[in-house]
Amino acid sequence: MNAKRIGKQTVRLNEGVRILSAASTVSKKEGEGPLGKYFDKIVEDSTFGEKSWELAESHFIQENMQLAVKKAGLKMNDIDYLLCGDLLNQCTASTFGIMNFQIPFFGLFGACSTMGESMSLGAMLIDGGYANHTLVGASSHFCGAEKQFRAPLALGNQRPPTASWTVTGDGSVVLGRKGNFPCITEITTGKIMDMGITDANNMGAAMAPAAVDVLLNHFQDTGRTPQDYDVIATGDLGEIGRSLVVDLMKKEGYTLDGRYTDCGIEIFDKNKQDTHNGGSGCACSAVTFCGYYYPKLMSGAIGRMLFIPTGALLSPTSSQQGQSIPGIAHGVCIEGCGEKGVKQ
Amino acid sequence: MNAKRIGKQTVRLNEGVRILSAASTVSKKEGEGPLGKYFDKIVEDSTFGEKSWELAESHFIQENMQLAVKKAGLKMNDIDYLLCGDLLNQCTASTFGIMNFQIPFFGLFGACSTMGESMSLGAMLIDGGYANHTLVGASSHFCGAEKQFRAPLALGNQRPPTASWTVTGDGSVVLGRKGNFPCITEITTGKIMDMGITDANNMGAAMAPAAVDVLLNHFQDTGRTPQDYDVIATGDLGEIGRSLVVDLMKKEGYTLDGRYTDCGIEIFDKNKQDTHNGGSGCACSAVTFCGYYYPKLMSGAIGRMLFIPTGALLSPTSSQQGQSIPGIAHGVCIEGCGEKGVKQ
Structure with missing residues (x-):
């Protein structure tokens, strides 16, 4: 069943x-x-x-x-x-x-x-x-x-x-259902992870453990390694969150190399645009996927992508009351078109 | 497919x-x-x-x-x-x-x-x-x-x-999946309905059109009438919303008799408890279903129920900015155990 x-x-x-x-x-x-x-x-x-x-x-x-x-x-x-x-x-x-x-x-x-x-x-x-x-x-x-x-x-x-x-x-x-389009093949659903971060100006750190949990579970469940993906992209961890993910994954025995990025790093030029840690918000991963990655999946330039939008579950009230900022992440595995794609 | x-x-x-x-x-x-x-x-x-x-x-x-x-x-x-x-x-x-x-x-x-x-x-x-x-x-x-x-x-x-x-x-x-328990058989998902209500103290009127839309679509899609259900219960329309639903459905040719109630009416005694239009909130339909209706479905006292939690989609900000209060409703058809239930 x-x-x-x-x-x-x-x-x-x-x-x-x-x-x-x-x-x-x-x-x-x-x-x-x-x-x-x-x-x-x-x-x-x-x-x-x-x-x-x-x-x-x-x-x-x-x-x-x-x-x-x-x-x-x-x-x-x-x-x-x-x-x-x-x-x-x-x-x-x-x-x-x-x-x-x-x-x-x-x-x-x-x-x-x-x-x-x-x-x-x-x-x-x-x-x-x-x-x-x-x-x-x-x-x-x-x-x-x-x-x-x-x-x-x-x-x-x-x-x-x-x-x-x-x-x-x-x-x-x-x-x-049909057609020669990029294909969602697997879904790894996240749990809420809370590491006690309370700084609403440091969301990358708050969300990184949730991204790591999805990465670990995805690799364990599918039997794959990071090297089986052309791109792994988290949602909006920025520079700080990305480096935390790399470190935490290394401790778990996984090497995340240049194929791992974060949409919050890709979308802005932090030197020229004064965006500090990077882009964030629901639209960060959404527009980066739709604008930048989708055409690459469509053309076959990306054969397999693991897309992991990340979220910080806070409200102004919960922050003012001194609550921590729990994180969540949702993983979606997408295979591209063309030779490199598996499913077409 | x-x-x-x-x-x-x-x-x-x-x-x-x-x-x-x-x-x-x-x-x-x-x-x-x-x-x-x-x-x-x-x-x-x-x-x-x-x-x-x-x-x-x-x-x-x-x-x-x-x-x-x-x-x-x-x-x-x-x-x-x-x-x-x-x-x-x-x-x-x-x-x-x-x-x-x-x-x-x-x-x-x-x-x-x-x-x-x-x-x-x-x-x-x-x-x-x-x-x-x-x-x-x-x-x-x-x-x-x-x-x-x-x-x-x-x-x-x-x-x-x-x-x-x-x-x-x-x-x-x-x-x-299994066992002799009440059974969800059909799901009628609601659309957002906006009739221009702006009074955050009159949610019953704001949500009634959404409930009516789900009722009409459910009856049309299943080919049933209200009389095919032992209980039809909306979520938290209260007295005002319930009477609007009865009137609007009558105009569409459907008679909602005593079998149609609203969880917001059932949960409080408006005369003794000073609750005016009735109960509301996400928990209104949730606890009324879980506490009151579920055991009746379990015992077979209810053979078929149409449960329609109703929601008012406002925020303090949208209200303060003069926006209307759109409504939504989600219909779930549940069949009970025992002789009256169909599926067991």
Whole structure:
């Protein structure tokens, strides 16, 4: 009854679920970064013409999800389920972004791991036979996140070197059953890991243990090593978190070499863009995957990728009450098209 | 490939997913209500010995989920996935409530519809072959919710007659494959419905259209009528929302008679308990299902039930910015044991 489970935390999909399209819409800052040319749309005005940062984020979601569906050659009506989430209180960016689509909706909260969570559940709903197409994604907005989690931007607070820069934008994919597209083959679902970190300006350290837990379980469950992947990319650990992951994995006997990176490192040029530890936010891994990695999986330049969006599970209230910042991560294994890809 | 879909918004599970156990833990107020004797545990001190309302809610979750697993005759280690959510910013009640369990976790945000969302996804993960057991639930806390969504309790604000009373507690179930237990047979997933309601003290009206949408789609997709169910129970519409649903369904040609109720009406005695429109919050439908309806499904007193937790998708920020309060609802069809039940 349970042949799809291949270990304690991993499932293998029957025939793989195809990623039919990927769309990324970002703000000016991301457009100026090293991945700028890969994004579908760069919005110069980060209010997107709206009267609040919260509504601006909804606007990013709405336009980008419409673009993902269009790129898949589908209509919104072809989507059976929509799964997404964001960082705002009660996920209102998602609510107001997608409500006009009128699609059955599962709201998610995985903090910045949401892209991994939405891809995992969206893929299982298709593979299990409950849907032909799902639309899944994640979003964040620098201004809305700073206002809510740290301090209003107008205060001009100095940011410590461990701080990350929340990515503004939305990354979304359409999942389906068939065709010569990159393929989700395995899903390694994360547990909440808490190492007692309490500094809301050092998320990389808070999330690194959760990424390590997913990496270890994924390798144990699949019997593979890091060298079986062309790319391993965590979500938004930045420089500090990445180096912690490398060290922690080394202690466990795994060597993570240059093929391991973090989307938060890739998306900004920390020297030129004043982004300190790197990019963060639900959109960090979402837009980096959709804009930068998806075309490489499509062309066959990447044969197999382990994508691990990472999330810090805090609220301003929990931080003010002195609680720690637990982390979570969700691993998705994706095989590319062409010779290097296994499944096509 | 998609035989499980039986209409636009409904899927039918292969062999049904069994609800192996249900646990409910509530505070003194719910214990004094008409359903008091049905709950597993009544906690006299609603702080549950914790130093904040937020941590108190986590305590309700932790103890009640442990109880659900124990009642199923399982150990926490037997659970493949945990899915739950709550109303607090960034769902921290769930994070701190479940993090010590060390189970792969999908965090959800469906506002007060969360019990329907968690049962839907938790059931599909089993039915699709990805899990043997899932633990799913939802929680809320009156004091934490009032502080966050309306005003600090210490202000002593007067509550308008349309206001609801957020239920304090946690309701959780363990889902599995086999045995003579109540059975989830169909899932009708809701869309976000927005009728432009902006009064955060009139959630019943905000959520009623979402419940109606799920009812209509469920009846159309399954070919049944309200009279094919022994009980139809929405989540937390209260008196006002229930009468709106009855009227709206009548216009669509469906008669909802005494078999249609709302968990927010059942859980409190509005005359004796000063709860105005009725109970609300994620825990309202969760504890009412787990405490009151589950034993009736188990005994065969209820043959078929349509359970529709309802949620209002607002945040204090979205309300303060003048946004409307969209609603969502998630329908789960459950068949009981014994002669009246169909599936056993």
